[in-house]
Amino acid sequence: MNDNWRESVRLFLLHRIPLLATFILIFLFSVPIHSGELNYFRPMVGVICIYYWGLKYPYMFGYASAFCVGFWSDACSSSPMGINSLSAMLLIFIIDRFGRYLRTAVFGLVWSAFGVITFILLLFKWLVLATYFGRFFSIEEVFICYLTTLMFYPLITAVNVWIQNNFLPQESIDE
Numbered sequence: 001m002n003d004n005w006r007e008s009v010r011l012f013l014l015h016r017i018p019l020l021a022t023f024i025l026i027f028l029f030s031v032p033i034h035s036g037e038l039n040y041f042r043p044m045v046g047v048i049c050i051y052y053w054g055l056k057y058p059y060m061f062g063y064a065s066a067f068c069v070g071f072w073s074d075a076c077s078s079s080p081m082g083i084n085s086l087s088a089m090l091l092i093f094i095i096d097r098f099g100r101y102l103r104t105a106v107f108g109l110v111w112s113a114f115g116v117i118t119f120i121l122l123l124f125k126w127l128v129l130a131t132y133f134g135r136f137f138s139i140e141e142v143f144i145c146y147l148t149t150l151m152f153y154p155l156i157t158a159v160n161v162w163i164q165n166n167f168l169p170q171e172s173i174d175e
Contacts, residue, residue: 014168015060021163022049022069025156030076041144043152046073047121050088051114052160054095055103057168066092080132087121094120115150122146 022045029045046069053061070085077084094117102110122142130136 017167018053018057018061019065019068022046023072025049025159026073026076041148043149044145045156046070046084046088047091047118047149048153048156049160050091051095052157054092055099056164058099063089063092083125083128087125090124091121111153114153118149119146
C-alpha cells in the first residue's frame with residue numbers, strides 16, 4: 001500500500017513538470033524592462049510552451065494546464081485577465097484537433113504550423129482586445145510580437161527539450 005501511494009505521488013509530480021517549467025519560463029521572460037520599445041519585443045513564451053507540451057505530452061498538458069498557463073500569463077503581463085487564458089484554451093483545442101499530424105513531423109513543419117497558428121491566435125487576441133477597449137491597437141505591435149515569438153520558438157523549444165530529456169523519464173509514463 002505504501003509503495004502504491006509513493007508511485008501515485010511520483011506520477012503526479014512527474015505530470016506537473018511541464019506546467020512548472022512553463023510557469024518559470026513565463027516569469028523569466030516577464031521581468032520588467034524599463035524601456036517602452038523593448039516591451040514590444042517580448043515573445044509569447046506561454047504559447048510556445050503550450051504548443052510544445054501539448055504536442056509532446058497531451059496527457060500531461062491539457063485544457064486545465066493551458067488555462068493555468070493563460071492565467072499566469074495574464075497575471076505576469078499587462079493584458080486584461082482572461083485574454084491569455086482564452087487564447088491558451090483555443091490553442092490547446094487546435095492542438096487536440098490537428099496535433100496527430102504534427103507529432104511525428106520534422107521540426108521545420110512543426111515550426112511553420114506554429115507560425116500559422118500563432119498568427120491566428122494573435123489576430124484573435126487583437127480583435128478581442130479591440131472589442132474590450134473599444135478601439136483598435138496598432139497592428140505593428142502585433143506584428144512585432146508575432147516575429148519575436150517566431151524567432152524565440154527554437155530557443156524556448158530547446159529549453160523544453162532539455163527539460164524533457166533531463167527531468168522526464170524516457171520510457172512511457174502511465175496515465
